[in-house]
Amino acid sequence: MTRYPALLALLALLAACGPPQPPTRATAARLCADEARLADGFGGNVGIGGGSNGPFASGNVTITSDIRNPRPEAEALEACIQRRLAGDSGPAPRPAFSVSLGGRL
Numbered sequence: 001m002t003r004y005p006a007l008l009a010l011l012a013l014l015a016a017c018g019p020p021q022p023p024t025r026a027t028a029a030r031l032c033a034d035e036a037r038l039a040d041g042f043g044g045n046v047g048i049g050g051g052s053n054g055p056f057a058s059g060n061v062t063i064t065s066d067i068r069n070p071r072p073e074a075e076a077l078e079a080c081i082q083r084r085l086a087g088d089s090g091p092a093p094r095p096a097f098s099v100s101l102g103g104r105l
Helices: 003-016 025-037 073-085
Strands: 042-051 054-064 096-104
């Protein structure tokens, strides 16, 4: 009787080592959202706030190689979803330049 839990644990371990399953369309769309937002080659954010150390500000600007050949966000999202459903789990390779600034006011 004591060897059955070990056998079940071994079977669970072997099942986890199998090939990865492609994501569902909804999961792929969620994973591709950030990539699709950069389809025009430019993105960023700005933030301000305050805390116990006083006010602060931060910002980030990202420029990708897509700035030379921008495309609609919906087109980039669909291309990314199709790529992920086909089994490619990483983002599309593209050179990017990013600058982040932050500090107290």
